[in-house]
Amino acid sequence: MSDNKIAFSEAWRPATRQLHAGVERTEYGETSEAVFLTSGFVYDNAEQAARTFRGEEEHYQYSRFGTPTVAALERRLADLEGAEACVATATGMGAVSSALLSHVKAGDRVVASRALFGSCHWIVANLLPRYGVETVFVDGCNPDEWAKALSQPTAAVLLESPSNPMLDILDIKAISDLAHKAGAIVVVDNVFASPVFQKPLQLGADVVVYSCTKHIDGQGRVLGGAVLGRKDWITETLQPFTRNTGNALSPFNAWVMLKGLETLSLRVNAMAANAAAVADYLASAPGIVSVRYPGRADHPQYELAKRQMSGSGSLIAFEVKGGQKGAFAFMDALKLIAISNNLGDARSLVTHPATTTHSKVSAEDRAVLGITDGAIRFSVGLEDSADLIDDLARGVAALQAI
Numbered sequence: 396m397s398d399n400k401i402a403f404s405e406a407w408r409p410a411t412r413q414l415h416a417g418v419e420r421t422e423y424g425e426t427s428e429a430v431f432l433t434s435g436f437v438y439d440n441a442e443q444a445a446r447t448f449r450g451e452e453e454h455y456q457y458s459r460f461g462t463p464t465v466a467a468l469e470r471r472l473a474d475l476e477g478a479e480a481c482v483a484t485a486t487g488m489g490a491v492s493s494a495l496l497s498h499v500k501a502g503d504r505v506v507a508s509r510a511l512f513g514s515c516h517w518i519v520a521n522l523l524p525r526y527g528v529e530t531v532f533v534d535g536c537n538p539d540e541w542a543k544a545l546s547q548p549t550a551a552v553l554l555e556s557p558s559n560p561m562l563d564i565l566d567i568k569a570i571s572d573l574a575h576k577a578g579a580i581v582v583v584d585n586v587f588a589s590p591v592f593q594k595p596l597q598l599g600a601d602v603v604v605y606s607c608t609k610h611i612d613g614q615g616r617v618l619g620g621a622v623l624g625r626k627d628w629i630t631e632t633l634q635p636f637t638r639n640t641g642n643a644l645s646p647f648n649a650w651v652m653l654k655g656l657e658t659l660s661l662r663v664n665a666m667a668a669n670a671a672a673v674a675d676y677l678a679s680a681p682g683i684v685s686v687r688y689p690g691r692a693d694h695p696q697y698e699l700a701k702r703q704m705s706g707s708g709s710l711i712a713f714e715v716k717g718g719q720k721g722a723f724a725f726m727d728a729l730k731l732i733a734i735s736n737n738l739g740d741a742r743s744l745v746t747h748p749a750t751t752t753h754s755k756v757s758a759e760d761r762a763v764l765g766i767t768d769g770a771i772r773f774s775v776g777l778e779d780s781a782d783l784i785d786d787l788a789r790g791v792a793a794l795q796a797i
């Protein structure tokens with residue numbers, strides 16, 4: 396490594412750390428992080444290889460185990476989250492599945508909030524039971540249901556707050572206290588808040604998972620994920636699982652994520668400011684039945700959101716009149732905002748959860764989750780908010796004909 400080291404300071408504030416944490420310059424003194432596209436590494440001699448495999452020497456071995464580029468991303472994400480350790484994974488679902496599957500065994504019990512990203516729901520509802528793990532879903536906003544479900548020994552709790560797509564806010568601290576009494580680790584999917592607006596580990600959670608595909612890349616380019624937590628759990632429980640099952644992030648994708656992190660707080664704060672403006676517009680527009688945004692006083696868990704998040708995020712859920720017909724007419728009238736099931740992107744995107752991301756959830760479960768046929772999820776991007784409002788006005792006009 397070069398002498399041209401960045402004099403990292405623990406006193407630096409988050410925006411500075413997003414640019415500089417975790418960097419190790421090579422001898423060439425490059426400004427931007429180097430990307431190491433290599434599947435393996437060589438040793439000076441046979442004894443060094445043997446020492447590396449005995450764990451007596453630190454040396455990269457094989458890219459399924461780690462690369463300098465992925466390691467730089469892991470260090471920077473850990474720094475941003477305030478976590479002792481991080482493992483980057485191939486996708487967000489790679490992060491969620493590895494966090495759970497590495498920790499539980501047959502005969503264990505997992506409790507999860509019902510309002511989860513579709514694939515997370517599938518893992519808890521379908522995959523874990525297949526391996527002999529008992530799983531229980533609760534209404535994440537109901538403290539009595541958590542207390543009842545966690546009144547017996549439990550291995551892990553999985554929750555999402557704000558939840559996808561209806562933006563329920565769950566009390567991470569209260570749930571973590573109950574979970575710890577039941578012997579469970581608490582895994583929080585923090586995608587919707589992003590590391591900028593919510594720090595689950597400070598609220599008592601044990602593990603944080605990300606789809607880095609969302610705000611961390613945030614520019615629609617690559618997939619990736621991350622699991623963060625205590626060093627002993629990451630190295631002894633998670634890492635043997637990810638390394639041996641092949642859940643490795645490509646170094647190129649890690650490099651793209653490192654670029655994304657440089658502007659994360661800038662982007663997420665600008666997206667949240669846009670979201671607040673368009674949420675207010677939608678709330679006053681004819682044909683909009685309801686608007687859910689954690690930053691609005693009419694959100695059912697507004698006080699909790701204020702306590703637990705430092706910003707309100709870039710996602711909005713709203714319901715239009717006319718059910719599915721109304722939602723489709725609204726979305727099809729948009730010219731700037733694209734229809735996509737992705738989120739957290741620099742470009743504004745809308746999706747109709749009932750027929751896409753949550754179409755595999757039964758109609759009864761959708762009703763329980765508040766996902767009506769007229770519900771639209773809106774991931775607010777970086778466009779000028781006036782242009783977004785002009786575009787939404789096209790949707791609102793289309794509703795008047797329904």
Ligand SMILES: *Cc1c(COP(=O)(O)O)cnc(C)c1O
Nearest residue numbers: 486487488512559586606608619
């Ligand atoms: C997208 C998403 C995931 C899955 O991430 P991938 O990178 O698509 O695998 C998990 N949880 C939430 C809340 C998400 O939005």
